[in-house]
Amino acid sequence: MMKRSAxxxxxxxxxxxxxSLTAQTMSSRxxxxxxxxxxxxxxxxxxxRNTSEREVRNYPxxxxxxxxxxxxxxxxxxxxxxxxxxxxxxTAESQAPMVSITHFMDRxxxxxxxxxxxxxxxxxxxxxxxxxxxxxxxxxxxxDTLLSRASPGGRR
Amino acid sequence: xxxxxxDPNAELNEKRGVIARSWAFLLELWQVLTRPSSVFALGTLVxxxxxxxxxxxxxxxxxxxxxxxxxxxxxxxxxxxxxxAELKSTVHFSNRSGVRATCPDCHVPHxxxxxxxxxxxxxxxxxxxxxxxxxxxEKFVDHRLxxxxxxxxxxxxxxxxxxxxxxxxxxxxxTKQSPRASVAHQRFLFTxxxxxxxxxxxxxxxxxxxxxxxxxx
Numbered sequence: 350m351m352k353r354s355a356x357x358x359x360x361x362x363x364x365x366x367x368x369s370l371t372a373q374t375m376s377s378r379x380x381x382x383x384x385x386x387x388x389x390x391x392x393x394x395x396x397x398r399n400t401s402e403r404e405v406r407n408y409p410x411x412x413x414x415x416x417x418x419x420x421x422x423x424x425x426x427x428x429x430x431x432x433x434x435x436x437x438x439x440t441a442e443s444q445a446p447m448v449s450i451t452h453f454m455d456r457x458x459x460x461x462x463x464x465x466x467x468x469x470x471x472x473x474x475x476x477x478x479x480x481x482x483x484x485x486x487x488x489x490x491x492x493d494t495l496l497s498r499a500s501p502g503g504r505r
Numbered sequence: 506x507x508x509x510x511x512d513p514n515a516e517l518n519e520k521r522g523v524i525a526r527s528w529a530f531l532l533e534l535w536q537v538l539t540r541p542s543s544v545f546a547l548g549t550l551v552x553x554x555x556x557x558x559x560x561x562x563x564x565x566x567x568x569x570x571x572x573x574x575x576x577x578x579x580x581x582x583x584x585x586x587x588x589x590a591e592l593k594s595t596v597h598f599s600n601r602s603g604v605r606a607t608c609p610d611c612h613v614p615h616x617x618x619x620x621x622x623x624x625x626x627x628x629x630x631x632x633x634x635x636x637x638x639x640x641x642x643e644k645f646v647d648h649r650l651x652x653x654x655x656x657x658x659x660x661x662x663x664x665x666x667x668x669x670x671x672x673x674x675x676x677x678x679x680t681k682q683s684p685r686a687s688v689a690h691q692r693f694l695f696t697x698x699x700x701x702x703x704x705x706x707x708x709x710x711x712x713x714x715x716x717x718x719x720x721x722x
Contacts, residue, residue: 399685401683401684418683421596421708423707423711426714427711427712428707428714428718428721429721430707433720433722436722439722443689463722
């Protein structure tokens with residue numbers, strides 16, 4: 350008797366659970382109103398920011414973002430399109446910023462004659478920026494803003 | 506045509522016979538061609554010549570145009586699996602306005618004399634096809650620098666003529682370009698200091714090993 354009632358209870362619980370799942374319209378800012386078992390329409394692709402103007406870094410160690418399109422730029426064993434403007438010898442003609450001196454260092458801190466192999470693949474760290482509005486907001490606060498806030502313990 | 510003394514005379518005579526007979530045939534043909542016709546009217550001959558000319562010229566140009574299509578070029582796996590596959594992801598194949606540059610748009614000059622010159626040059630490519638110079642991916646990659654260098658040299662020599670068949674510097678609205686492109690075109694293109702291929706290598710196909718190529722690392 351106990352066993353049967355337990356089974357009935359379990360069946361009710363499962364029915365109630367699945368019922369409430371299907372009845373609910375799941376909606377989130379990322380997915381939109383699309384049901385969980387469906388794939389919604391892809392949002393339109395937006396162009397990259399292509400101003401060619403340097404963007405501010407959020408912290409000094411941040412790899413600078415790429416302020417231009419890099420569609421179809423080949424970076425592989427055969428060649429590096431980025432370096433055809435940003436290499437040391439090319440900057441006079443291109444007026445592009447030279448790759449940082451840190452990129453000439455191997456992992457022991459020794460300077461090499463040209464860009465170190467471990468720094469060759471630019472887009473591992475440097476990326477272009479899209480014009481899309483981010484679906485999740487970001488409340489990152491940079492260090493200068495933090496320091497200029499009135500601290501509870503008074504100014505140092 | 507010297508032969509040793511112990512060669513059988515019969516064979517020698519037969520050989521001489523063939524040469525002599527073909528020589529006689531050629532002489533006869535020459536005489537027929539150089540004498541006025543005694544059978545056909547002049548009008549018939551002129552008309553026949555005209556029709557034959559139209560057929561020959563039309564056929565020649567049709568064949569020329571058939572060999573000047575994307576379909577013909579990608580008929581060989583060497584082109585289809587290598588350069589054509591690479592072209593597909595680039596802006597010259599698929600773009601917002603739906604204009605496509607096919608193989609001959611960039612690789613064959615458009616005006617007639619240069620086109621015929623290029624077509625005659627291309628007979629070497631037929632040789633390459635027959636003897637399988639680039640019939641595997643590995644062979645193609647090994648030859649890529651040489652093949653690319655040919656194209657770069659051609660573009661450099663004719664001031665990127667095939668680019669300029671579509672992209673004219675006069676029609677370029679630099680205010681519609683990105684700041685970077687606008688500055689570069691004003692500094693290097695409009696002053697004729699550089700030509701298209703100097704900066705735009707590898708826009709339609711993957712690049713070979715670029716070490717030693719000017720402007721590359």
